Amino acid sequence: MADNPMSQFQIKRYVELDVYGIDASFTNSSLFMVTAVIVVVGFLNVAMTSRSLVPTRLQSIAELSYEFIAGMLRDNVGKEGIKYLPLVFSLFMFILSCNMLGLLPYSFTVTSHIAVTFALAAFVITTVTVIGFLRHGLGYVKLFAPEGVPAVLLLLIVPIEIVSYLFRPISLSVRLFANMMAGHIMLKVFAGFIVSLGVYGFVPLVATVAFTALEVLVAFLQAFIFSVLTCIYLNDAVNMHEH
Amino acid sequence: MDSEAAKFIGAGMASFALIGAGLSIGNIFSSYLTGALRNPSAAPGQFTTLLIGFALAEATGLFGLLVALIMLFG
Numbered sequence: 103m104a105d106n107p108m109s110q111f112q113i114k115r116y117v118e119l120d121v122y123g124i125d126a127s128f129t130n131s132s133l134f135m136v137t138a139v140i141v142v143v144g145f146l147n148v149a150m151t152s153r154s155l156v157p158t159r160l161q162s163i164a165e166l167s168y169e170f171i172a173g174m175l176r177d178n179v180g181k182e183g184i185k186y187l188p189l190v191f192s193l194f195m196f197i198l199s200c201n202m203l204g205l206l207p208y209s210f211t212v213t214s215h216i217a218v219t220f221a222l223a224a225f226v227i228t229t230v231t232v233i234g235f236l237r238h239g240l241g242y243v244k245l246f247a248p249e250g251v252p253a254v255l256l257l258l259i260v261p262i263e264i265v266s267y268l269f270r271p272i273s274l275s276v277r278l279f280a281n282m283m284a285g286h287i288m289l290k291v292f293a294g295f296i297v298s299l300g301v302y303g304f305v306p307l308v309a310t311v312a313f314t315a316l317e318v319l320v321a322f323l324q325a326f327i328f329s330v331l332t333c334i335y336l337n338d339a340v341n342m343h344e345h
Numbered sequence: 346m347d348s349e350a351a352k353f354i355g356a357g358m359a360s361f362a363l364i365g366a367g368l369s370i371g372n373i374f375s376s377y378l379t380g381a382l383r384n385p386s387a388a389p390g391q392f393t394t395l396l397i398g399f400a401l402a403e404a405t406g407l408f409g410l411l412v413a414l415i416m417l418f419g
Contacts, residue, residue, distance in 0.1 A: 108418065177393070273404045280407035283414075327400040330393060 107290035111214055111283070130210045131218070138199040138212065146195075167195070171329065178333035182340050189229065190336075193222065194329040201282060201321035205314065213324075214282040216275060223275035226332050234339035245342055274331055281324050285317045356416040362409020369402035 117128035149164035157165055171191045175183040197213060204211025212218050234242040246263040247256055292313060295306035377395045381388035 174393075273401075273408075276407055276411055277400060277404045280410055280414075281403075284407075284410065323396065327396060330397060331400070334397070 107287045107294070110210070110286060110290060113215075131212055131215065134200065134203055134210045134212045135218075138196060138203055141199050141203070142192075142195045167191075174330060174333055175336075178330065179337045179340055183333065183336060186233075186336055190329050190332055193226070193332060194325055197222070197278070197328055198322065198325035201325055202318070204282065204286070205317055205321060211282050211286055213278055214286055216279045219275040219279040220271065222278075222328075223271040226274065226335065227271040230332075230335045230339045233336070234342075237340060238342060242339070242342070245338060270335065274328065278324050278328055281320055285313075285320055289313055289317065352416055356413040359409050359413040359416060362412075363406045366403050366406020366409075369406075370399055373398050373402055 114130045115127040116130065116133065119126045119128060146164055149160040152158060152161060154161065168191065171194055172184065172187055175187055175190060179186070200212040203209055204214065231242075234245070238244075246260050246267070248259065248263075251259055289310060292306045292310045296303040296310065299306060373395065377388075377391070380391070
């Protein structure tokens with residue numbers, strides 16, 4: 103596994119499972135997704151067992167993360183947005199724990215596969231579109247025609263808006279996947295230099311440690327950006343052009 | 346030139362998209378710093394906007410990287 107920096111993304115089947123011709127095997131990817139869910143649910147349960155008025159350290163981490171997402175929804179979507187807290191909060195915690203678990207040596211980064219991130223992004227966009235049509239009916243298509251634009255320009259604006267709307271799931275998923283993948287390839291390439299440089303290997307070793315710190319930042323930032331953009335898309339669906 | 350070599354050259358050219366991403370990310374953060382040093386009290390309110398701009402600018406470069414990866418490994 104040492105040489106190729108791409109081998110860390112290899113999917114390994116642990117339990118072969120074939121459901122009517124669809125490969126539904128339990129893979130290392132599934133294992134880390136399950137681990138991420140267990141980590142999040144376990145952490146929140148353990149942290150909130152005491153439920154004291156003066157929070158313990160663990161409880162205040164849980165409250166901080168809740169308040170973080172709630173504040174994000176209030177700022178970007180407004181009062182109506184707090185209804186969608188379960189969606190954004192679970193997205194954020196799941197992506198954050200997947201990214202963080204991927205930073206452990208010899209582990210597998212679930213979010214470095216576009217199949218996973220695109221499924222998340224497609225789910226978000228589908229939900230947002232359904233919410234938009236439920237709230238505004240067919241008037242939701244007015245999202246593609248901003249108010250106050252001259253009729254001649256609409257011929258140009260409407261196709262652009264439609265294309266940009268359709269590109270949302272792609273950019274949302276590619277951003278997360280490419281960031282995680284590029285970061286992990288960079289870490290592995292630099293880690294390879296440690297051995298091949300011999301005595302001078304301490305230089306890439308220091309660089310790898312520094313890059314790992316940077317990757318922790320990126321892991322958090324990408325989870326944050328994914329949820330902020332979800333909030334912005336939700337805002338489009340809930341309030342349309344109102345504010 | 347055989348197709349294998351052309352593939353590698355194409356992948357290298359596709360990653361030129363990252364030049365734009367690098368320039369734009371640097372531009373966003375430098376503009377933010379310039380603004381923040383002139384009016385530090387308004388800076389925290391724009392931090393989320395900064396990160397959104399960073400993410401949008403980065404995504405366009407990453408499309409190029411994705412094309413390069415598809416050429417190399419797809």
